[in-house]
Amino acid sequence: MFTRLLAAALAVTLPSAAFAACTQADLKGKWRFNFDLNRIATIEGVEGAQFLTCTLTIKADGTITPGDCEAVNLSGDPGSFFIAPSNRKLVMKTSNCTAIFSGDIVFPNDFGLVLGGTTFYVNGAKLSISPDKQMLLGWLSVSGKPWSAVTAMKIATP
Numbered sequence: 021m022f023t024r025l026l027a028a029a030l031a032v033t034l035p036s037a038a039f040a041a042c043t044q045a046d047l048k049g050k051w052r053f054n055f056d057l058n059r060i061a062t063i064e065g066v067e068g069a070q071f072l073t074c075t076l077t078i079k080a081d082g083t084i085t086p087g088d089c090e091a092v093n094l095s096g097d098p099g100s101f102f103i104a105p106s107n108r109k110l111v112m113k114t115s116n117c118t119a120i121f122s123g124d125i126v127f128p129n130d131f132g133l134v135l136g137g138t139t140f141y142v143n144g145a146k147l148s149i150s151p152d153k154q155m156l157l158g159w160l161s162v163s164g165k166p167w168s169a170v171t172a173m174k175i176a177t178p
């Protein structure tokens with residue numbers, strides 16, 4: 021029994037042949053991103069539950085277009101996701117099927133989230149894609165603060 025559980029755990033965590041087939045095109049589509057900003061909000065002194073859900077469209081080259089956002093927080097701020105420079109993209113690393121943000125970070129008008137009246141600039145991220153290419157799971161670093169959990173589900177493929 022232990023051997024089966026160990027084998028199943030390894031199959032989920034280790035790279036497999038399914039992941040070897042990742043391409044930039046796997047990211048193309050409309051995604052529903054969920055950002056858990058509680059850890060960062062606590063450090064910044066922003067009160068209340070801090071969750072932001074945004075619809076983002078990712079083009080074939082990794083360019084991101086922000087859509088609608090919904091926030092859960094005590095301030096009642098609806099939250100937003102913004103992108104200023106065109107050089108920031110979500111790029112698939114085909115060697116391990118992880119997506120990272122590329123491009124130079126340009127403060128203060130860069131790429132980030134606004135929640136509870138506080139702006140969080142995205143410094144970096146690492147997102148793993150599921151074998152069926154329909155989900156992303158990982159972290160992002162904002163405003164030089166510790167990571168925040170991120171999940172995303174593909175909701176449409178243009």
